[in-house]
Amino acid sequence: MMFFEVLKLLFKKPFTNKFPVKYAPKNTLGLIEKVQKGEVKINPPVDTPPGFRGKLEYDIDECVGCGLCAQVCPSHAIELVKDKNWVIMHCKDGAKLAAPLKIRIYVSRCIFCAQCVDVCPRKCLKMSDEFLLANEDKLAEDLIIPGP
Amino acid sequence: MDETGEIKEGEKMKVDDVVNRIKERFECEVKVKEIPCGAKKIKRTHIFVEIKREDFRKFMELLFEIQDYPHFAVISATDLGEQMELLYHFTIDYGKQNDEKTISLRIKLPKNDLRIETITDLIPGAMISEREIHEMVGVEFIGLKDTRHFFLPDNWPEGKYPWRRDETFPNDMLNKLDETWKEGDKNE
Amino acid sequence: MSEHTYSIPVGPLHPAIHEPITLKIDVEGEEIVGVDVFCSQVHRGIEWLGMNRNNPIQNIYLAERVCGICNVCHPFCMVQAVEDASGIYPPERADYIRAIMAELERIHSHLLWAGVAAHEIGFDTVFHYTWALREKVMDLIEYLTGNRVTKAIMMVGGVRRDISEEGKKKIKEGMQYYLEKFAKIEDIYLNDPTIKMRTRDIGVLTREDALRLCAVGPLARASGVPKDVRQDFPYGAYADYGVKAITPDTYNGEIHADVFDRIIVRLLEVKQSVDIIKWAVDNLPSGPILAEKNLVKLKMLLKKAEGEGIGRVEAPRGEDIHYVRLEKGKDPYLSWKIRAPTYNNVLPWIPMLLGGQIADVPIVAASTDPCMSCLNRVTVVDEKGRKYEITKEYMHELSVKKTRRLMRNANRSF
Amino acid sequence: MIWEFLANNSPALIIAIPLIAAFATSLISRVSTRARNIWVILALVLTEIFVIILLYQVFNFGTKVYVFGASSYNLTLPPDSGGIPIRIIFVVDAMSIFMAFTASTVALAGVIYSISCENEQTGQDKYYTLLLLMTVGMLGMMLTGDLFNFFVFLEINSLASAALVAYRVDRGIAVEAAFKYAIISSLGGLMVLFAIGILYGQYDALNMAMVAYRMQATGFSNLDKIAMALLTVTLAMKAGAIPMHFWVPDGYGKAPGAISAMLVTTTYASLYGLFRMCFTVFGLAANTVTLGWFLIILGVLSMFVGVTMALVQHDIKRLMAYHSVSQTGYMLLGVGVGLATLGTTAFNQYGLAAMEGGIFHLINNSMYKGLLFLTAGAIIYRIGTSDLDKMGGLGHSMKYTMIFFMIGALAIAGIPPFNGFASKLLIYESVYQFNPILSIIAMIVSILTLASFVKVFHSAFMGPKRYDVKEVPLPMLVGMGILTFFIILFGLFPNIAMQYLVTPAATALSDPVGYITRVLGGGSL
Amino acid sequence: MLTGAFEVIWYIAASFLISLFAIPFGLLTKGIDRKLAAHMQWRVGPPVWQPFWDVKKLFQKETIVPEDAISWLYNAAPILCLASTVTILLYIPLGPFPPILEGHGDVILILYLLTIPSLAMVAGGFASSSPFASVGAQREMVLMMSYEFPLAATVIALVWKISSLYPQEAAFSLTAFARHPIWNIMGPFGIVGAIVLLIVLLLVTTGEITKVPFDIAEAETEIAEGVFVEYSGRNLGLFYLADAVKTVVMSALIVAIFFPYNLSPLLTPNISIPSWGWAIVDFLFFLLKLEIVIFFCMTFIRVSVARFRVDQVVKVYWGYLTLASLLALILIALDVML
Amino acid sequence: MPKLPTKSFDRSLWVFHVNTGSCNGCDIEILAALTPRYDVERFGIKLVGSPRHADALLVTGPVTRDMEDKVKRFYEQMADPKVVIVIGSCGISGGVFHESYNLVGPVDKVIPVDVYVPGCPPRPEAIIDGVVKAWMKLERLRREKK
């Protein structure tokens, strides 16, 4: 029987987490401006736990371009690209100028499996807790983790 | 019923018994695979049987003798090049603690004669699976009443079978969704 | 009155969407006389994709996305099959963590189902309430795996994330929460007269039909077939626990095999899951969580492996089976077959809906916890079995007849 | 001068014009069909005009007693003459003229409608002749003050109606329906004649007033009872009340559209007869409570059974026919309550209102039921079938017919602001004091009626286009428009109808003494 | 003639005024309903002004007429629906203010006027030529037929009692109800009967404004919003408004029949403020009564039960509620006789 | 050219949800966004059962062959002004299903898309964020128009 239950609930504090604000603002852009000015505070979303799988972070300097991440990525989100900075490589047949490989990640293709993070031998990939990624453009700068 | 040693013993006999009964009737290869699991290393039993296409119905009869209603799971198909291998997965002795066995029945069909009897008359629940195998690899089930597409759209081209590894695979229908947006790629 | 048989579409694309399946219902008078099912809207060719990717590791995520709801069961099942085929067996700790994950998923899925079922019969409060309670397990899942829905926890030969002491505490807390709330949920679903009114003796699936049509999971159990992979064919930690399949007679000693019984079975299973999780956390063995820590090596091992394996897992909706065949040097599988539970639970709709009423369709279909939406292609089957596409005019005529029937019935009930 | 003469002789003219027109029709049609059409319409327009003139007279000067061929009615019935009628005598009280107004209006609308509706049929001359004869019969029944004349007009009317039902002889079913109708009518006629015989034998009079007067004087004998039973049952049957309604669906269902509409008023002529007998002839002598209950029970049964049967019909006209039965129930109910309370204080409290309701409903029903039959005829005219299952999508092209239909349907369901509501409201609000259950039933029937018409509306007009048809021709729309005008008029301003038509009618009907004194007292009393 | 013209102008002005009150108040009521329902579902819910924004948006949206629809009827239905709903309010006393069309404040008239909005919906549903809309329209008809008996019985039973005590009154007039509040004139049996009738009427109201559990005509999970499935933009907005006003109408009717009390007679001896002040107080009190009635017949019921099936709806109305109202009728009959 | 969105569009957004072959992950998160924890109804967002009523189309899934023209039809049935929000990676780019014989997507190849919400599945809050982005886009458009 829900009759009594609903009456009880009526006087209970709602379960809602009021992210980002309680009600829809009249003017969203205005709200954002106000938030930037610090006049309005945004209610944070439900906390992300440690180890949350959000948008990738890439440490380009550590990357050796082994391509393992691209190999295991199930959704083809990682692309190997040539570094813009050429370096001198030392091989057994002498030194030569080469562009080492780096990667570029298309976040809007990523399915946040963290498989690349696990496989990377240099631990240069990490998952942040950023997950508010909506964008009008799927190729926006925000959604591409640029290689070189 | 709990998982004491005795019962495991009994179960073992039961597996042998099943294997023997199959071997008695058919000239075939029976593989038993036992996989231990958990901390107690309790074993699960898979029985693989390979028979000839001609024996198929007779085998089904035997299956119904072993258990009044064997549970049919699914048919999987593998394209082996010249042959198409069908694997019927059944389970028997369900409903009891740790007593179930799977029986997988392997039948190889030559590519040029992909036909086999239906089992929907015995087990109506096999209908979807037969329809799926029919549309995906082009096996004809003799006696299957409903042969419409189940998973593929209605306008799917005739004679194209997506799960085959030969020229009947619809190569031109492949779609690289991730590539479609490279054209507009600003960073390129 | 001349009665044509006609098909009606049921709830095209409504909020309770699962896997889209086309459901055609032939109606004659008030009665449903024929049911037909199609499933082309959602076919993404996952098996084919899996057979053509680079390596089995990628396929774990593909399996995870067979379904967003059963997203532990499918990978679980697949890695089981791959492990069988390659002989890379997981360590014990991994077995237990897998079981915990699978049971958490069952809790979330059953609560999700219960909410959706309430929504189907227009009981939105219960829907909101149940889903609010469900958030706890979602948080738990997020804490343990890093995402609320897709858990990405399975790996061939083990699991990807360990459960820390902190995690154990959180899990226990969560289970305590559900033990407390369980009484209330039980009271809402099993004692509310309007829910009972809409579900008792509706959509009956007899034991014989359940067997004949190979029903699995709670659907089969509610019909009195005590079939549960965790019990019959235990895998991983379940072999140690000894699960007992739940049938409605454990609750009230009778089996009606109707929608209400399915509610009973699912609710009791939530409780069972809570017990299993508590047991598994308490008995969590120590040790590694992966048989082969180095992924690159694992990849090489799998590449060299040869053999076939069958994975079986009791998903929230019933038995899930994967068949995998590996061949040396072949990327990644020679063969992969997925048999999701709904695959088997679709045909039982036919006897369940036959003879029922049109208004029961949503709740009966939902009672198998299936995948339905976009039921928009309407085909007519007439008495001779001829088929033709329905036209608007025809539909109009039928709806006219329908009014008459309704009015006559209203009239009759004087 | 001439006007005065015409006005004074209006009762005779009302009968004479259509009668003459009827026989002249076939002659004139030799000239041209057009001329004939104009002729027929003209005749009915004239009739209508005289009805209105007479209405004016009756309203202002009270009951009019008219004697054929005598300058003064005093000559006819000297109080000491023993009541033997020397001349044909018409007694036009408010009730009679009320009925005549209804009948002539519907007839006018019907005939205009027929002009184009029937223009493709053969034998139109006969059609119009019969139609006019039918009108004559109806009007005669309503205006006469004489039992035997009543019988004669009844017969004229029955024969003409039967012939008209069979008018579309190409259909076997129509003939069968006509046959049924003819048999019922003649059986009924015989019974009426028999009853009149009984009364004549006892009281030696055929004049209603005289019979009533003498019956009251001598007391209510067993023979009277038989006569009363015969008369009420027969007339109730002719009025289509349950359980003697079996001829109605066939009769209405098979007749051409305009005729169905006029059949409605025809049955009401019988209903009028029933009321007249109950109130004026037997009202003083017999037990009005029993008689009232008899009408009430007939009414409730008709209401309920009629609507229930209607709900399951598949043929638009049969469906409407059952609704006629059901609507007749309301009138029986209203008037029955009036009769049952006649002479008690309750009569003034609510009995009169109930009667007013019943009588008001009579004219209302004639209008909207007539309209509905005309729209049904329009549909059949365009698509050639009356099977609801075969209709659909007409709303796309037959916009006006659809609007007329909607108005008719809403009116019959008693939805404000149409006239059906006005009269039903009177019934509900008075009858409940007699017995609340009756009111509740009346309200339920009303909503069931609505449901049934929504069904028709949906089947016929809604849905995707199925037939490529045009709107019906103008004359048909005009015919429907006339009735619609009254529906809306009476709906929006029920006071007009109440003041000039209904209340006088109800008062006149409930006052048998007044009637008798007027006739026997030489009119000047 | 002149007075006639004046009257007409007055009616038009009055309808306008009434809609000025009823539409915003109806929307506000809807907002309050949604807010309360949300809280009963353990969530925050939309602000109470939400319905205003919804309507504003709907009116600014494109209005699509489906190809197969009978366009004039399709477009006329919503207007008719709203107009007729507003008209009903002219006949209902609003707290301290007598009905504008006084003397016609007639319950039966109101009951029948109440069918017009539903009929407009039915017509609109049929006119959109969509199968779902047709099924919805038919269900709406079934619904209308189902609640008719209990509704009629309720009204007639009460009126019967009043007229048996006060034969000189125009018993069906709502002002008669106001003059003789039924709780005051009922004996013990009658009180019980009246309580039963109040409950019946509350449940009928739930059906009349098509809310769960009787929302079969719009059942979203079964027939995808039913009657309204093809409507969009302005037309949908008009229906939305009509629904809001209808809620006010039904609750005002219940208040007028069962709770015609005003605060002023109670308080006048103690406090003295000008008479317009009392009018305001009474009016506010009336609004409060409306909200309470709406809470019980709409918000509370709809959050605490599941939707019924069509046959169950018919069974509830023709079965249980009919029995209940007959029982009440008998109780009141006892009361009249004793 | 779609009509310019009006101001109050912001505070009343009725959405219609289409599944074009998704895995249900995103769909249940959309549903979750309706439930008490997130309760999008407080922004005036309502899930409706008919595309005619909808202001926004939520699309999930990589668009299977069967769903292609259905999605198009739903889009066309919606009254202007309207927005399309794609939820989930597989609708944006095919995600994990990026090459298959039965897909014709991604969504933006079939109908114009206004906002993309990456995630697999995105959290309910991310879906709310997507809606906010849609509002911002509309407001910006309106400002530019002025």
Ligand code: SF4
């Ligand atoms: S990490 Fe492995 S793949 Fe990368 S450069 Fe080193 S050896 Fe090569």
Ligand code: SF4
């Ligand atoms: S998280 Fe997964 S999907 Fe995303 S880039 Fe890494 S491997 Fe690819």
Ligand code: SF4
């Ligand atoms: S060119 Fe040099 S650096 Fe490059 S692969 Fe060969 S040896 Fe290595």
Ligand code: SF4
């Ligand atoms: S030797 Fe150098 S280039 Fe070769 S695998 Fe090792 S790091 Fe790479």
Ligand code: SF4
């Ligand atoms: S796996 Fe690591 S190091 Fe190798 S390419 Fe990827 S990000 Fe760079």
Ligand code: SF4
């Ligand atoms: S896994 Fe099977 S059912 Fe699912 S989409 Fe792929 S082929 Fe279809």
Ligand code: SF4
């Ligand atoms: S049946 Fe299972 S796998 Fe399929 S959609 Fe439903 S929950 Fe997901």
Ligand code: SF4
């Ligand atoms: S984005 Fe991911 S979770 Fe969402 S539907 Fe697609 S595959 Fe499923």
